[in-house]
Amino acid sequence: MNTVLGTDVTLRLSRKSHETIDWARSWKTTLFSLLEDVPNHYRHLVASISIDGTSATTLIVDSNTGQPLSKPLLYNESCPDALPLVKSIAPVNHTVCSASSTLCKLVSWWNSADSNKESATLLHQADWLLWFLHGKLGVSDYNNALKVGYDPEIDSYPPWLLAQPYSQLLPYVKAPGTSIGNLKEDIRSQFGFPNDCIACTGTTDSIAAFLAARATLPGQAVTSLGSTLAIKLLSSNRIDDARFGVYSHRLDNMWLVGGASNTGGAVLRQIFTDDQLENLSKQIDPMKTSPLDYYPLTSIGERFPEADPQMAPRLHPRPESDVEYLHGILESIARIEGKAYRLLKDLGASEVAEVLTAGGGSKNEKWTKIRERVLGLPVSRAIQTEAAYGAALLALKGAQS
């Protein structure tokens, strides 16, 4: 029997200004502390390791040292300066035609960098952290590489992208859960992993959550209620439309159609502690419709189901009662989720039949009932709600192939 390790190292914006956080150092520290947390009596049994990270979280690193050449750009950061140029080379409404796409982040760096262009490589958060384990720089997976322009249907970067001068920075792409190679000797000896332990390509956090939920039939969907609201609907056909922030990830021979809204738990965390969320939620009647109409965001900008970088948060008027306020916020997020699923149907995806829930918000039973009422669909908590479990399934896939 294989023992495998999956880690979800997505780190979210904390209350501090994210200008003050050394993100790359935080991620590396988090990874190595997670490896330290593996009980010693399991470490010699670990056959394979994989990592999921936030999508479009981008690093430009030195091809020789792997060290970042500039500040990493997070999943929800945008580079609108690059959008006109990206739109001029990509097909209309292509996934990369979003200011928060990885390609916009690459083009923005390329146009502003005055050195190191010849010895630079683009990596995503999960790619860079896996590199510490296997030591082969420049390897990614076709889920993380989607937003830089990789086309998982042709298993290649498209000609319009390869023709660009910065295509030399693009990472080599493998399927998620594919062996990259054995762990480096220093990592094996530092943590006591076996000589034949391998590192496998990872995926993004919301796809790892989908894998963890074990949805296998077209029409099954997973909503990840984490810091953000990420939606993945298993569909037999591919839908991509940047006008609405809709794109399709490949999952073997099917498609995960969806997108990621900037609404979600990060807004709740700005207002309530987890204990307050639990205690206030107990007092909510989920069958009662909230009259409050919010668009809960932590800052200006929305990706999906409206791709509007100028959308402002709407969290007022605030009622006297915190129970009513939380009810209004949870119901408003549910309305955004409902709008997202209706949009996918209107764009031609398989019709959603049931919604499984992952992420921290999945434990809120009152929210689940509110969502079931608003969506008009069966909504339940996935048996496995942690993205790390999905990453472990990818490690297992790599160990068995």
Ligand SMILES: Nc1ncnc2c1ncn2[C@@H]1O[C@H](COP(=O)(O)OP(=O)(O)O)[C@@H](O)[C@H]1O
């Ligand atoms: N009882 C609750 N009801 C609703 N949301 C909750 C509850 N407890 C925690 N959360 C939310 O879950 C989020 C954390 O979930 P998690 O899946 O770990 O997010 P991420 O991996 O994106 O950081 C937080 O933003 C928090 O507000």
Ligand SMILES: O=C(CO)[C@H](O)[C@H](O)COP(=O)(O)O
């Ligand atoms: O919101 C996010 C972080 O939580 C990411 O954008 C999320 O990973 C969705 O992106 P993808 O659909 O590519 O997985």
